[in-house]
Amino acid sequence: MARKIRVLEVNVDDQGNGGVFSLIKSVIEKKPDDMQIDIAALEPFEKKENIKYLRSLGTRIFFVGYKGSKIKKQFYIYKHMCSLLKQERYDVVHIHSDVANKLLVSGLAAKRCGVPKILLHSHATGTDGNNREIKEKLHLICRKLLKIINGKYVACSYSASKWMFPGIPKTGVTLIKNGIDIEKFAFNENIRKKVRAELDIDNSDYLIGHVGRFMYQKNHEYVIKIFSDFCESWKKHGCEGDTKLLLVGAGELIANIKKIVKDKGLDDNVIFYGLSDRVNELLQGMDVFILPSFFEGLPIVGIEAQAAGLPVLLSDTITKEAALSENAVFLPIDDGSIYRWSEKLMYSKKYIRKNMSSLIEKKGYSIEATVGQLIDFYKNK
Numbered sequence: 001m002a003r004k005i006r007v008l009e010v011n012v013d014d015q016g017n018g019g020v021f022s023l024i025k026s027v028i029e030k031k032p033d034d035m036q037i038d039i040a041a042l043e044p045f046e047k048k049e050n051i052k053y054l055r056s057l058g059t060r061i062f063f064v065g066y067k068g069s070k071i072k073k074q075f076y077i078y079k080h081m082c083s084l085l086k087q088e089r090y091d092v093v094h095i096h097s098d099v100a101n102k103l104l105v106s107g108l109a110a111k112r113c114g115v116p117k118i119l120l121h122s123h124a125t126g127t128d129g130n131n132r133e134i135k136e137k138l139h140l141i142c143r144k145l146l147k148i149i150n151g152k153y154v155a156c157s158y159s160a161s162k163w164m165f166p167g168i169p170k171t172g173v174t175l176i177k178n179g180i181d182i183e184k185f186a187f188n189e190n191i192r193k194k195v196r197a198e199l200d201i202d203n204s205d206y207l208i209g210h211v212g213r214f215m216y217q218k219n220h221e222y223v224i225k226i227f228s229d230f231c232e233s234w235k236k237h238g239c240e241g242d243t244k245l246l247l248v249g250a251g252e253l254i255a256n257i258k259k260i261v262k263d264k265g266l267d268d269n270v271i272f273y274g275l276s277d278r279v280n281e282l283l284q285g286m287d288v289f290i291l292p293s294f295f296e297g298l299p300i301v302g303i304e305a306q307a308a309g310l311p312v313l314l315s316d317t318i319t320k321e322a323a324l325s326e327n328a329v330f331l332p333i334d335d336g337s338i339y340r341w342s343e344k345l346m347y348s349k350k351y352i353r354k355n356m357s358s359l360i361e362k363k364g365y366s367i368e369a370t371v372g373q374l375i376d377f378y379k380n381k
Contacts, residue, residue: 002035002094003380004035004036004328005034005035005039005091005228006035006036006088006089006090006091006092007035007036007037007038007090007091007092007093007094007095007378008037008038008039008040008084008085008088008090008092008094009027009037009038009039009040009082009094010039010040010041010042010064010094010095010334011026011041011045011079011097011102011106012024012039012040012041012096013039013041013042013043013045013046013098013208014045014046014047014050015043015045015211016249016250016251016275018363019123019178019299019300019301020096020123022300023178023300023370024052024096025035026041026179026181026367026370026371027371027374027375028054028057028059028252030367030368030375031230031371031375032375034312035375035378036058037059037381038060038062038088038090039054039059039060039061039062040062040063040064040081040084040106040358041061041062041063041064041065042064042065042102043065043316044063044065045061048087050179051125051351061157061162062080062084064077064080064081064084065077065282066080066181066319067087070119073249074101074105075107076315077105077106077107077109077360078105078106078109079108081105081106081110081113081357082109082112082113085109085110085113085115086113087318090115091115091116091117091378092115092116092117092118092119092120092379093106093107093110093115093118093380094119094121094154095110095118095119095120095151096121096123097120097121097122097123097124098123098124098126098127098128098297099124099127099138099139099142100138100140100141100142100143100145100146100147100164101138101139101142102148103120103121103122103142103146103164104142104145104146105286107120107146107149107151108148108149109149110149110151110257111148111149111320112148113170114344117150117151117152117378118150118151118153118154119151119152119371119377120146120149120151120153120154120164120165120174121154121155121156122153122154122155122156122161122163122164122165122297122340123155123160123297124157124160124163124190124295124296124297125145125160125162125163125295125296125297125319126137126163126294126295127157128215128217128252130308132206132216133179134339135211136309142163142217143165143166144166146164146165146181146266151175152174152377153165153168153172153173154173154174154175154176154377155173155174155175155176155255155297156176156177156178156297156298157175157297157298157319157321157322158170158174158175158319158321158335159297159298159319159321160297160298160319161173161175163297169171169344169370174377176370176373176374177298177364177369177370177373178298178365178370179364179365179366179367179368179369179370179371180300180303180304180307180360180365180366181280181359181365181366181367181372182344182360182361182365182366182367183357184280185280185283185307185308186307186308186309186355186356186357187219187284187308187309187353187356187367188357190284191229191284191285194281195281195282195285196285198285199244199246199271199285201203201244202241202242203241203273204241204242205241205242205243206234206241206242206243206244206246206287206288206349207245207246207248207285207286207287207288208227208230208241208243208244208287208288208289208290208345209245209246209248209282209283209285209286209287209288209289209290209305209310210223210245210246210247210248210249210289210290211248211249211279211282211283211289211305212248212249212291212293212301212348213228213250213251214250214251214252214253214254214257215251215252215253216253216294216354217293217294217295218249218251218291218293218294219293219315220247220295221260222244222261222292222338223290224245224257224261224264224270225264225335225338225346226292226338226341226342227245227266227270228264228266228292229279229338229340229342230243230261230342230345230346231243231266231269231341233343233345233346234346235344239349242269243269244269244270244271245266245269245270245271245272246271246282246285247270247272247273248270248273248274248275248276248279248282249273249274250274250275254272256273258272267276271299273336275370276344279301279304280304280308283304283308283310284307284308285347286308286310286314287310287351288310288311288313288348288351289301289302289304289305289308289310289311289312289313289347290312290314290341290345291312291313291314291315291318292313292314292315292331292333292334292341293314293315293317294315294316294317294320295317296317296318296319296322297319298321299314299318299322302314302318302322302328303322303324303360303365304325306324306328306356307357307360307365308356309327309354309355309356310327310353311327311329311348311351312327312328312329313329313331313341313344313345313348314328314329314330314331315330315331315332315333316331316332316333317333318330324359324360324363324365325356325359327351327356329344329348331344339346370372
């Protein structure tokens with residue numbers, strides 16, 4: 001019996017049910033029998049059921065991070081990665097990250113241990129969390145050193161490629177689109193009715209939706225500013241029904257956003273749903289989707305919202321590659337542009353939902369196409 005191709009996915013975890021986790025889970029679910037895929041997590045998994053599920057598919061999860069200081073953490077990741085790679089002898093190490101230092105540390109460990117194929121995968125176009133200025137400076141230094149790893153460059157978009165590999169020509173970077181399960185997100189009127197009933201949303205109510213972690217990147221404060229302005233506009237126009245905002249996700253800034261909502265007197269209009277593994281259904285219940293992020297590599301949730309047939313309003317800081325249909329509109333995120341978001345929301349009220357499956361598939365964003373491309377990359381390139 002031939003030896004299985006052994007792949008290690010690095011910096012993958014289920015925190016916030018992020019896009020990278022969703023992507024790699026799909027790859028694991030659809031991998032061929034002659035391939036073993038394991039995970040090296042830099043952060044602990046949040047849900048035991050996710051660990052149990054992945055194990056049932058034959059995937060082992062190794063924690064190679066460190067819970068102490070950030071500086072020591074880099075040394076321990078390198079040490080733990082070397083130990084794991086010497087023991088397991090993987091054919092491919094696929095490292096995912098939004099910043100270069102994470103690619104560099106794990107990539108150097110993989111190079112030292114003689115891994116035949118090292119993939120450096122960029123998933124973002126900016127830094128998030130605390131101490132962003134320091135993180136960005138570290139990123140700018142480390143991305144210059146990535147070439148010493150002699151790995152293959154991968155990105156989810158051209159913007160993400162420029163952020164991580166600025167000196168590498170387009171031909172030197174493989175673009176792997178953030179594919180989705182198209183049929184799972186296709187517009188379904190019955191699911192829409194069920195979700196709106198659960199959320200106590202009347203037919204005449206207008207439900208604006210947002211999905212994302214409560215972190216700097218997602219710009220929730222601006223979401224609330226848009227919604228507050230839109231509520232006033234709704235009243236001035238004498239529209240029937242009420243305005244509602246559905247926020248799906250969790251994160252360190254949620255308490256701050258809840259306070260802002262309360263101070264603006266919008267408690268009865270904003271639904272803090274929390275984390276969810278049924279985003280596909282929640283999208284059906286929405287009337288419009290907004291994503292005024294400060295930056296994105298290529299937002300999977302934006303693709304999912306378009307697949308659900310929603311009009312989608314995106315910040316103009318997001319790569320134009322995220323617009324797969326004429327339903328996607330880009331707007332500035334300065335305070336002087338809030339009224340423009342409000343106007344577009346009012347205009348979107350007239351939109352009639354339709355099935356977008358064939359268009360999304362034609363654009364190459366099916367999960368089958370993405371998984372096929374990755375599997376091919378692991379095997380042949």
